Amino acid sequence: MMDEFHVALAPRLSAVRSLSRMVEEFGDANRLPHPKIYMINLALDELITNSLTHGFDGIDDPRIEVTVRLASDALVLTTVDNGHRFDPTAVERPDVEAPMERRPIGGLGLHIIRTFADRVTYEYAGGRNRLTLEHDLTAPASGGGRRRDEEHR
């Protein structure tokens, strides 16, 4: 079992692909359910793209650190970046019930990853944004063992 996986990178769109294959290896090594791996890779695509698009304007040495940690009952994704201070948990949710005419193009990424995560925490410290997304692995009602194998492809 691999419990933790950490990568530091100078953000580029192309890094998202390498990273996603690493996360898949991590998931396979731990027999994590495929949908959980999808959620992690989705969050990474959204967050790194956001940083590149909105977060690093005028920042000298842009850096993102990604950690995926397998705790006893949750899969925890943490990103730390030295971009402009930005709290994704404070962003207003889009109106997902609006008809097509009134749906703006974009503004969905944060909504999706916040909806999927069981807990989201943000803090700004030491000039860095730190975002943590937790995805529970235990069945909510039974409180029983991990669901890892259940949906394993």
Added chain:
Amino acid sequence: MMDEFHVALAPRLSAVRSLSRMVEEFGDANRLPHPKIYMINLALDELITNSLTHGFDGIDDPRIEVTVRLASDALVLTTVDNGHRFDPTAVERPDVEAPMERRPIGGLGLHIIRTFADRVTYEYAGGRNRLTLEHDLTAPASGGGRRRDEEHR
């Protein structure tokens, strides 16, 4: 560019494969020469196998942490484990000039990875073995730029 890659694992032989694919992704993302990636994956196979075979007897919660770091002119592999104290740099080298009859089976792994590395350091601290293998990436004579792309497959 990814500068650093870190994985914590409960050692199993099967983890070596997942790890090696992650290291390959790391290498590709950084356009590292294929032989350097081979050296890292060879060292990981040898070190993790050794820990499993010789290092963890009677250890309660065996753990290995692997870090691959891309410094400005070297590729640095560090392994930290909570196995029995063991200094690989103190092991006597096998006689690689002996004829077949006098060649023992085994005893090559450490010799190979020590020969390939440009610098090897070992320390024992806090109940942990920490081994660092550095592989230079600059051309030794010219002192010029990285050789990364030269041998890139």
Added chain:
Amino acid sequence: MNIEVAEERTDDALVLLPVGRLDSSNARAFESIVMERIGGGERRLIVDFSRLDFISSAGMRVLLIAAKALKTADGSLVLCAMKNHIQEVFRISGFDRIIPITESREASAPGSA
């Protein structure tokens, strides 16, 4: 980055089958393929998800643009054969209310709607 998109034609629709990942790194490439087809006169588009493993909001953005363009042009966009975890993303984004999603390619034929 590129994306492989297979194309097939049914009686009255063009079917696009993006392969693998549709993410921030190749959404632009997918967008130009889709918009070229619409620009070339296609009015009934089906995007078949059966060979797609991953989509992020950058890919969904392209589908919303296409749906809007086709609506304006009196055409239609239908999505089909989505994996469960992808369908869930469309649901929480409210996209399932504005772009029809069917189980199979057959169910997406205009006659069966």
Added chain:
Amino acid sequence: MNIEVAEERTDDALVLLPVGRLDSSNARAFESIVMERIGGGERRLIVDFSRLDFISSAGMRVLLIAAKALKTADGSLVLCAMKNHIQEVFRISGFDRIIPITESREASAPGSA
């Protein structure tokens, strides 16, 4: 873990072509294939490395065992078509002095030695 090993036969030798990785996790599987062939009477073995990307000391160990067994039985083991970085590992291990390594399969025929 398993290893895929293709087999071919030349005029007087059996050629084994291990595919992919030969590491600590599948060296035992490779060992039993090799030792079965030797046990079955094969005396001239060629291991063709052209489809092998990775070998660790666990894999080299099997080759040394086979070389020793074949020497005892008056047979021979020849290795061929190694990638440069693998050949380097054999060199610093001194294996190139005790097991013949040739460029190509042809050069490993007994007549050409």
